[in-house]
Amino acid sequence: MLIFGGMALVAAGMLFGDIFAVFVLHQNGGQTGQALLAAARAVAAQDPSAVNIAFAHLGNLLEDRGTKVDAHVHMIDAGYLALLLALMQPYVALAAPSKKLLAKLFLTGGLLLPLGIFLIHYVGLDYAPLPVVGWASVLADSAGALLIVVLLVEGWGFWNYVRGRRARPVEPELPKDRTWERRTLLSGGTVLILMGFVFGAWYAGANLHEHENREIVILNDLLDQPAGAGGLADSVNAYGGLQAEKAVQIAAHSHIIEFGLLAILLSFVQPYVFLTERWKRIWVKVLLAGSVILPVFVLLELKLGLLAGGIADVGGLMVLVALVGMLVGVVRHTGSLDAAARGAR
Amino acid sequence: MSRSRKILIFGGTVLAVLGMLYGLHYAVFVEHQTLDRMSGSLAGAFAHAAERGGDDSKDALTAYRETKYDYVRQVDLHSHWIGLAMLLIVLGVVFDEVAFAERARFAVALAMLAGSIVFPLGVILQTVHMAPLGSVLAIAGSALVIAALGATAVGFMREGAS
Secondary structure: OHHHHHHHHHHHHHHHHHHHHHHHHHHHHHHHHHHHHHHHHHHHOOOHHHHHHHHHHHHHHHHHHHHHHHHHHHHHHHHHHHHHHHHHHHHOOOOHHHHHHHHHHHHHHHHHHHHHHHHHHHHOOOOOOOOOOOHHHHHHHHHHHHHHHHHHHHHHHHHHHHOOOOOOOOOOOOOOOOOHHHHHHHHHHHHHHHHHHHHHHHHHHHHHHHHHHHHHHHHHHHHOOOOOOOOHHHHHHHHHHHHHHHHHHHHHHHHHHHHHHHHHHHHHHHHHOOOOHHHHHHHHHHHHHHHHHHHHHHHOHHHHOHHHHHHHHHHHHHHHHHHHHHHHHHHHHHHHHHHHHHHHO | OOHHHHHHHHHHHHHHHHHHHHHHHHHHHHHHHHHHHHHHHHHHHHHHHHOOOHHHHHHHHHHHHHHHHHHHHHHHHHHHHHHHHHHHHHHHHHHHHOOOOHHHHHHHHHHHHHHHHHHHHHHHHOOOOOHHHHHHHHHHHHHHHHHHHHHHHHHHHOOOOO
16 A cells, blocks of 8 residues: 555656646746836836735745645655655554554545645635634645654554564565666665765755855845836846756756655565566666656756756656556556455455 | 664654654744745835835845745755655665675664764754854765765675675
8 A cells, every 4th residue: 555655646746746847837937037027117116015016926926836846845755755664564563454544544644735735825814724824734734744643653663663572464574686677776776866965065065155145136136226227127037047046956956866765765666566577677767767867957957948848857757657657567466466365265 | 674774764764753843843833934024024125125215125135035044944954854864764674785794884874874963953053043063064964974875875786785
């Protein structure tokens, strides 16, 4: 349940991310720039009420974008955690029905958390229980709390295992194979994560403070424009460029690490992927290729424009297709187990 | 189960719970208010500028800068803590396949756990007027994680993994 549910959550989160990148991200960025330009023009025209209107629109756009990014990230991370819990089950000393209930609760929380986050923008503060917390936030926070409770109980079960207690039936440990697929996913995933860490360290050292300072300089420029000045559009473009620069660097850093983690996690479930060796290798190659293509071309987006963006989206799609391919293998595996059990009866 | 695996899996689980509890606390009690303050101060900077209130505008922009500086690091703390925790648990499951002696594996696992705690801690210290110490800890923590991960990658690639 946790393996299938985890892979399904990751696949759904990736599909949502791809749809968001193609249909929402760039359009939202353009509208944000327009709203900031309107605010700057209102400053030049000495019209505070127009400033407030422009900022209300800007806040709305940022919330729209932010909640969608968060829903994408949280759904994938909940999927990763489900896969992790699946791997940990042999070391969790709890009774089988308790483990099953915990798995159901975790998958429910993993689905409701991103759903709640997604709805924040649409539900807003209608009939809100608190001045700044709406019902969608309550749903998301409750689902998050549910995940924490499940993790705490699983941690307690693991603590029992470490102390030597065992609950019957004991689940078998993961098969330790050294197949090509497992080794390639394991070492490829580790190298992807290492690349992401090194890039992140470089970003934090070289760009983080510079970006923060540049943002304030650009905003100061916008505020200091005299009425009717023609430089407003240039400043807004500079601000948009800075936001894009930050976004692609953070996206490259986070995606390459996430894909590395996914590759390592998928290396564990290979014994449960009921496909021919040829197809298993194809999906491994497609997954790793997509895992490199997406972050590299996201980084190149500033230089190559939409072409790079399109290639990055294809990279994301490759990872998604490979994941669904493996998921089909897991479904076939469970089917073969069911068939064998029926045959034995 | 080897000591290195135990330290990674148990340390990672504790870190994940801590990261989630911190995120939940931040989301419920701090984030909405912070976002309101951040957007309010930026809008205020523009509104004051429109009213030709130069000093008030600068003050609001400073408030925006400080709030955003804190917000970015708080979110970074939450996401990096949970991300690193997941990495620890994942590697813990398969750490026996790192082709080093158990003593070396334990040292690598310990370095990875220490780095995973210290790095985000350094990031958060930057928000409580301890920026130099925070930066030192963040750099040291990330260097530890990178070195340990490099060693792990080498271990996975070496022949003779168990």
